[in-house]
Amino acid sequence: MLLRPTWNLTYAAATVALQGALAKAEDLQGRFNIAVTDAAGTLIAFARMDGAFAESGLIAQDKCRTVVRFGGAPTDGLYDALAGEDAVVRGIANRPGIAAFGGGVAIVVDGEVVGAVGASGGSAAQDTEVAAAGVETLVAALTEATVTPRSPR
Numbered sequence: 001m002l003l004r005p006t007w008n009l010t011y012a013a014a015t016v017a018l019q020g021a022l023a024k025a026e027d028l029q030g031r032f033n034i035a036v037t038d039a040a041g042t043l044i045a046f047a048r049m050d051g052a053f054a055e056s057g058l059i060a061q062d063k064c065r066t067v068v069r070f071g072g073a074p075t076d077g078l079y080d081a082l083a084g085e086d087a088v089v090r091g092i093a094n095r096p097g098i099a100a101f102g103g104g105v106a107i108v109v110d111g112e113v114v115g116a117v118g119a120s121g122g123s124a125a126q127d128t129e130v131a132a133a134g135v136e137t138l139v140a141a142l143t144e145a146t147v148t149p150r151s152p153r
Contacts, residue, residue: 009107013138013141014045015036015045016138016141017135017137018134020135020138021036021133021137022049023133024130025049028129030049031050031052031053031121032049032052032121033057033121034047035063035118036134037115038068038114038115040068041064041116043061046060056120056121057120059099059120060103062098063075063116064104064117066078067104067106067116067118068115068116074128075105075128076103076128078092102127103119104131105135107138107139
């Protein structure tokens with residue numbers, strides 16, 4: 001096969017994920033930056049909550065890009081997955097745009113990574129919780145909408 005049909009995350013879907021992540025961030029009473037990207041790591045939706053550090057916005061985006069560029073692996077597991085591979089860990093850590101700590105979660109539809117949610121501003125565990133809430137909110141909305149794949153033209 002030379003081509004394959006793929007799902008593309010829309011702005012509408014990205015905002016659903018963003019709203020879910022923001023709701024969790026508010027529950028945690030945190031000040032987070034939250035990014036939603038497509039499967040290529042391109043930013044679709046973003047929010048910086050009042051009082052959130054501006055630099056954390058770039059980190060949230062890096063978490064998304066790390067997830068999609070490592071096949072959907074959540075960022076909180078990346079460092080552990082490379083444990084014992086010191087040269088690899090140092091090499092990856094020195095690459096621009098890589099975030100090997102919690103807060104990046106893949107958006108997966110029918111087994112395909114279609115994007116990611118990244119959060120930054122709390123602890124790594126809180127960032128992961130916020131990002132996961134965004135993904136869960138979108139997955140629930142997709143389930144309710146009963147997505148039907150379209151045939152390639």
